[in-house]
Amino acid sequence: MIGGILVKAAFAACLVSVISYFQYHRRGKQVLLTTGRLAYFFTVAAVFATAGYFLSLILTHQFQYTYVWSYSSRELSTPLLVSTFYAGQEGSFMLWTMYTSLIGIFLVLHSRSKGYEPEVMTFFGLIELALLLMLIVKNPFLYVWESWPGQVASGFVPVNGRGLNPLLQNYWMVIHPQVLFSGFSSMGVPYAYAMAALLKKDYKNWIRPATPWLVLGATILGTGIMMGGFWAYETLGWGGYWGWDPVENSSLVPWLFCVASIHTTLSQRKTGGFARTNLVLAIMCFIMVLYSTFLTRSGVLGETSVHSFVDPGMWAYWLLIGMMVTFTSLSAVLLWIRRKEIPRPAVRQSLYTREMALFIGSTTLVACALLITAGTSSPIITEILHGTKSAVDTSYYVATILPLGILIGLLAGVGQLLWWNRASRADFWKTLRTPALLAAGATLVLVFFSVREPLVALFVFAAAFSLFANVQVGLKIARGNPKFAGGSVAHIGLAIMFLGFVASSKYDRKETLALTQGKPVHSMGYTLTYTGYRAIDKERYAFEVNVESGKQRYTVAPIMYYTSYNDGLMRNPDIANLYTKDFYLAPLSLEQKNDSAAVQNVELKRGETKMIGKLRITFVEFDFPVMQKAAMLEGKEVRIGARLLVREGSGKEQPVTPAKIINAGEQRDEAVRIGDSYEITIAGMHPDREAKENSRVEIAVKDIQAGAHEGSSEGDVLMAEASEKPFINLVWSGVIIVVVGFLVTIVRRGQEARLTAGAAAAAEGE
Amino acid sequence: MKPRIVIGSVVVIAFIIFGSYSFMESNVEYTDIAGAMTKHKKVQLKGSWNKDKQSSFDARSSQFTFWLVDDAGRECRVVLDGAAPNNFELATSVVAKGRFTEEGYFHATEVLTKCPSKYEAQPSELKKTS
Numbered sequence: 096m097i098g099g100i101l102v103k104a105a106f107a108a109c110l111v112s113v114i115s116y117f118q119y120h121r122r123g124k125q126v127l128l129t130t131g132r133l134a135y136f137f138t139v140a141a142v143f144a145t146a147g148y149f150l151s152l153i154l155t156h157q158f159q160y161t162y163v164w165s166y167s168s169r170e171l172s173t174p175l176l177v178s179t180f181y182a183g184q185e186g187s188f189m190l191w192t193m194y195t196s197l198i199g200i201f202l203v204l205h206s207r208s209k210g211y212e213p214e215v216m217t218f219f220g221l222i223e224l225a226l227l228l229m230l231i232v233k234n235p236f237l238y239v240w241e242s243w244p245g246q247v248a249s250g251f252v253p254v255n256g257r258g259l260n261p262l263l264q265n266y267w268m269v270i271h272p273q274v275l276f277s278g279f280s281s282m283g284v285p286y287a288y289a290m291a292a293l294l295k296k297d298y299k300n301w302i303r304p305a306t307p308w309l310v311l312g313a314t315i316l317g318t319g320i321m322m323g324g325f326w327a328y329e330t331l332g333w334g335g336y337w338g339w340d341p342v343e344n345s346s347l348v349p350w351l352f353c354v355a356s357i358h359t360t361l362s363q364r365k366t367g368g369f370a371r372t373n374l375v376l377a378i379m380c381f382i383m384v385l386y387s388t389f390l391t392r393s394g395v396l397g398e399t400s401v402h403s404f405v406d407p408g409m410w411a412y413w414l415l416i417g418m419m420v421t422f423t424s425l426s427a428v429l430l431w432i433r434r435k436e437i438p439r440p441a442v443r444q445s446l447y448t449r450e451m452a453l454f455i456g457s458t459t460l461v462a463c464a465l466l467i468t469a470g471t472s473s474p475i476i477t478e479i480l481h482g483t484k485s486a487v488d489t490s491y492y493v494a495t496i497l498p499l500g501i502l503i504g505l506l507a508g509v510g511q512l513l514w515w516n517r518a519s520r521a522d523f524w525k526t527l528r529t530p531a532l533l534a535a536g537a538t539l540v541l542v543f544f545s546v547r548e549p550l551v552a553l554f555v556f557a558a559a560f561s562l563f564a565n566v567q568v569g570l571k572i573a574r575g576n577p578k579f580a581g582g583s584v585a586h587i588g589l590a591i592m593f594l595g596f597v598a599s600s601k602y603d604r605k606e607t608l609a610l611t612q613g614k615p616v617h618s619m620g621y622t623l624t625y626t627g628y629r630a631i632d633k634e635r636y637a638f639e640v641n642v643e644s645g646k647q648r649y650t651v652a653p654i655m656y657y658t659s660y661n662d663g664l665m666r667n668p669d670i671a672n673l674y675t676k677d678f679y680l681a682p683l684s685l686e687q688k689n690d691s692a693a694v695q696n697v698e699l700k701r702g703e704t705k706m707i708g709k710l711r712i713t714f715v716e717f718d719f720p721v722m723q724k725a726a727m728l729e730g731k732e733v734r735i736g737a738r739l740l741v742r743e744g745s746g747k748e749q750p751v752t753p754a755k756i757i758n759a760g761e762q763r764d765e766a767v768r769i770g771d772s773y774e775i776t777i778a779g780m781h782p783d784r785e786a787k788e789n790s791r792v793e794i795a796v797k798d799i800q801a802g803a804h805e806g807s808s809e810g811d812v813l814m815a816e817a818s819e820k821p822f823i824n825l826v827w828s829g830v831i832i833v834v835v836g837f838l839v840t841i842v843r844r845g846q847e848a849r850l851t852a853g854a855a856a857a858a859e860g861e
Numbered sequence: 862m863k864p865r866i867v868i869g870s871v872v873v874i875a876f877i878i879f880g881s882y883s884f885m886e887s888n889v890e891y892t893d894i895a896g897a898m899t900k901h902k903k904v905q906l907k908g909s910w911n912k913d914k915q916s917s918f919d920a921r922s923s924q925f926t927f928w929l930v931d932d933a934g935r936e937c938r939v940v941l942d943g944a945a946p947n948n949f950e951l952a953t954s955v956v957a958k959g960r961f962t963e964e965g966y967f968h969a970t971e972v973l974t975k976c977p978s979k980y981e982a983q984p985s986e987l988k989k990t991s
Contacts, residue, residue, distance in 0.1 A: 466880055473888060483891055485905065488958070491887035495880055607923045607944050683918065683944045814918060816944055 098148055098236030105141035106227040108134045113220040120213040120294065128213060135203060135220060142196040142227075146180075146189060149235060153179055158253040161242040162186060162235045168258035178268045179259050184392060184407055185235035187272065192226040194273075194280035199223060202284060202308075206291075209304040209848065214291030222283045222381070225418045232410045261658045261665045267326035271319065275346060278316030279384050282349050284308040285356065286381035286422075289374045293429045298370045298437050300851070302360040305377065307845040309360065312380065313353045314837040320346050321830045328823075330667050335600065336826065339489045341396055344471045345387030351464035352379045355457040362453045367440045369454070371430075374437070376457070378426045383464070385422060389415045396474050396484075447523045452510035459502050466495045497550055504557025504593055507586045508564030530563035545602055558593035561586055578843045585836025588829045595825030599677075605818040607683070610640065612810030618817055620644060621678065625813045628685070634658065635665075638682055638813055642671055649673075653682040653815065676821040683814040696778050698793045707796045710773060711748075713740040714792050717782055718752055732758040734765070737777055737792045743770050753777050753794065772798060889958060893931040898961050906957045906967055910949070911936060918944055929957060929967070938966040946972050 115131035118124075153176060158164040166186070167179040181190040199219055206215040240247045259268075285305055292301035323343065324336035337343060356376035359369045390396060393412050407415075469476070470491050474484035512526045538546070538556040546552045569583030606618050610625035617623075622643040628636045637652040651669040658665050668681040697707055699714035706712075718736035736754035753775050754765040764776045779793035891905045908931040910916070916927035925941045939957050949955070949972075959969035 462876065469880070469884060473884070476884075477888060481890075485888050485891050487884060488887040488889055491883050494883045494887070607918075814944070 096236075098145060098152075099231075099234060101141050101145040101148060102227060102230045102234075102236075105138050105145060106224065106231060108141060109138040109220055109224045109227055112138060113217055113224060116213045116217040116220060120217065131213065131216060131220075132203060135199060135216060138220075138223065138227075139196040139200055142193055142223075145230075146193045149186070149189060150177065150180055152236075153177070156256070158256050159238050159251065160235075161237045161239050164239060164253050164256045166256065166259055168256040171259055171264075174266070174269045175259060175264055178263075178272075181272050181276070182259055182263060182268075183235075184411075185230070185233045187276065188226060188229050188233060189235055190272065191276045191279055192223065192230060194277040195219075195223050195226060195283060198277070198280050198284065202287070206288075206304065211288065211291050211295070211301065211304060214294045215287045217287075217294075218290040219283055219287040222287070222422075225421070229411065229414055229418075232414050233407060258660055261660055262331065265326070265330050267322065267330065271322045271326055274315060274322055275319035278312065278319045278346070279349075279388075281308065281312035281315050282353065282380045282384045284312065285353070285377035286426075289377035290426060290429060293374060293426075293433050296433065296436060298374070299363075299367065302363055302373060303844075303851050304848045306357070306360055307841050307848055309353055309357050309377070309380075310837055310841045310844060313350060313357060314834055314841065316346065316350045316353065317830075317837070318834055320350060321827075325827070329670065336823075337600075339470070339492045341471050342391055344467050345391050348387060348464045348468050348471075349380050349383040351460050351467070352376055352383055355460035355464070356380065358453045358457045358460070362450045366450055367438065368450070370439070371434075371437050372457075374430065376461070378430075382419070382423050382426070383468070385415075385419045386468070389419055390471060396486075447513065449510055449513040452506050452513055456503065456506040456510060459499050459506065463496055463499050463503075466499075467492065470495075497554060500593065501550070501553050501557045504554065504561045504590065507589060508557075508561040511568045511583060511586060512564050514568070527564075530560050530567060533563045534560035546597075548601075551597060551601060555594065555597055558590045558597075562590035562594070565590065578839060578846075581836045581838075581840030581843060583836070584839060585833050588832030588834070588836055590829075591825050591832060592829030595822055595827075595829055598822035599820045599826060603818055603820050605816060607814070607816050609686075610813040610815060612812070614810075619819055621817070623680075623817065625811075627811075638685070638815075640680060640813070640815070642678060642680075644673070644678070647673070649678070651678070651680045653680050655682045655685065672824070674824065676819055677823045679818045679820055681816045681818075683816060686812040686814065695796050695798075696793060697796065698779075698791055701788050701790045708773070708798065709744045710769065710796060711742040712775075712794070712796075714738075714794075715740060715750075716787070717780070717790060717792070718754070719782075732756060735780065736765075737780070737794065739767075739775070739794070741769055741775070743773070746770075751775065755780070891956075893933050894929075894935040894937050894967075895931075895933065897967065901960070903958065903960050906939070906959070906969075907931065907954065908957075909954045916945070925972075929955065939969050939972070940966050941969045941972050946974050949974055 112131050112134035115127045115134060119127035119131055152160055153163050153167055154173075156163070156167070156169055162183060162185055163179075166182040167176055171179065179186070181187040199216070202219055203212060203216060206212045239253065240249045240251060285308060288301050288305035288308065292298055295301075320343070321336075323346075327338070328336040356373060356379075359372050359376060363369045363373055392407055393415050394407065470487045473487045477483065477485045508530060509527070512530070513523065534556050537559045538552055541555055542552050546555055565583045565586040569580050569587060572580045572583060604619050608616055608618055608623065610616055610623055612625050612627060615622050615624045624641045624643075626639045626641060628638045631637050631654065635654050635656040637654050639650055639652045642649045642651055649671040651671050653669040654665075654667040656665050664684070666682045668679055670680075671678040695707055697705055697712070699705060699712065701714055701716060704711060704713040715738040718738050734754050734756050736752040738750065738752050740748050741751055742748040749769075751767040751769070753767040755777050756763050756765060766774050766776045768774055774797040776795045776797070777792065778795040781791040781793070783789040783791075889903055889905050890900070891907055892900065893908070894906065897904050897906050906929065908929040911928040911930045914928040914936075916925070918925045923943060925943065925945045927939055927941075927945070928936055929939045930936050939959075941957070941959075946955075956973040957967060957969035958971040958973070959967055962968045
């Protein structure tokens, strides 16, 4: 109830804000501006109240709410419990709404001083409005009896939730979605600024306040994307950091548009050209976020995605389409109306200017984005063409993006050199010489050692060239004003990442191994010895493997465990980081020797006696006191035992009671030992309430000594996949350097926007 | 027409053709067992893992073998180069990329598990946890 009301209040306030801001733009009455602003602040307050309320439901285990029941449980640690907030569709939309509203506050303050507030907030408010509408349609506050009317009694409160998918139970789940969604939220800002520019007919100045936001968006979204890659690599055991999966692709595409528009706005600053291009690119940043959301959330990809996307229901499906259509057509119409007014200065562009490099660079980035979009949309395209959905193979992305990557590498170097030496044709070739020669040398060395494919060699050359050129230019700039070196730093990071991509994905080695406990196995120059497993916590086991490489010794301990969440085996790899490479061990299975052979199951009726090996066992009755029945009804821990009489060989008959302990739907065994050699557990219980004499119990008798005996001669075998990822640290360090470069640029462009705010305010007054 | 525009257009058109060619080339059709048997090219075979039949990993050949049931209910043996994909046991359905061999099994180079980032909750489970 409260949740639904809060969402609707936020929606209403947001609607008021959008209308007031827009009316202020048209009529200029001060009261409208104040209303718009206050209504927006109220929206933010209501959104945060909604989120806070939602979080409190999760933290206090209100399992009568379908969402809380579906994704959380009492067993989760507090950080993971908090993360279940966005484990499902509804919650992740709420997270997105929350970050959008939060960014909106800073945007109000920022755009106000630049004279863009009413227009920017009209469009940004519209985004928030659409997201709130989604929360009304996909209500996260449904009760279980509302989700399944007729099947669940009204007022029913489940004892425990289904829990969080063990795959997601990781600290990255706490960080990664938050960063990614704030990245999506920040993509709304360039859209709002571009639309505001069109509304205000100010095609020139908007890029100054918008640039820091563009770079900020690229930083956050880029960080989020690579965090996902790191998560996939480090814990999920997908074997790599990038799989061209729709989910990954769909966050990369808006990022590419964002980066492309950062480059063309640079050009507009200088020559005034690309006014229309910049408007379109800034708009596309957000439209692509919407399209990506549609692709990954609507279920259109069907079976073709590695991830499974549950059909969100007809209303949400059409709302996703509606959002896309609305925002796209809104901007298309506005662009069409203004098409003749947007200035097109006759810019004379020689081939040897930075502007040309920027233009080709941006075009290449957009080409990448479009190719990736086409690939990701393949199920839709093929359904239209052939009537059946099919996905493209990942080879498609490699084949098409690799040549463009070469171009990007070269341009990243050339562009920076041209910027530094605004040069004539002769000078141009001269500046190119040093980095090109260095890069050629480096490439030749690598070709000599390992690189064989011509395109890969070219890619390596392009990356090396970009690296040397940017280091050269970056050092010169840093001597003057370090704040201006952001671009160089980011390009250096990119070049390092490119080299890391080639090394780690083209030259990795892989082998599947059977590691018998205690027996060293040689593989890829390493000596591996599986030493045994140990329990980390109640559920999980670490499998320790000693790794020897030359004189160095490491221990890796990949994790494997059975989870009752979905009756499956969970596996987490472990990595030994050896500076120049990662040694990666992904567990596959543990073949335990003769474990099952030593266990015998037998079923006994009440009063019946059977012989199992040397044991004579009689089933007396179930041990299930009345008090336990009451506990069961209250959902507390319950212990059900089976009273047995056991005699070993010619020994004395003794009463024993193995039991099952049931707590919140989970079971564990309380085993009973007979002498040194047998262990009895309950395998199944079939009580008969009407006729107690028909009650049956199934017990499992384990011959411990038999197992121990066999085990010592032939140990357990750990099946694992070992791989070596050379220079993968280049990828991660490259990412960090790119982010640093972006941050430097944000600081610089932020200061610049403040300085020119006066000029923009003056333009507003005209 | 300026020569630069001509060159630019040629590059763009060439790239579009290259892109479309790669797109078509790498698009691997989805099919069931009957369809996969008749086509002598790489296909994606959709179905689910038959957990009742033996699946095993052969460490010497580094191949994983399992039985796949398609939507039509037909069954076939799938031999995958490499180990069982991660989360194989959790998969609600699997997609094997590869082709049928003359020996009568499906030789897969890749097996994708449709591994839910989200499992659909069922009201029946609700009762189980109560």
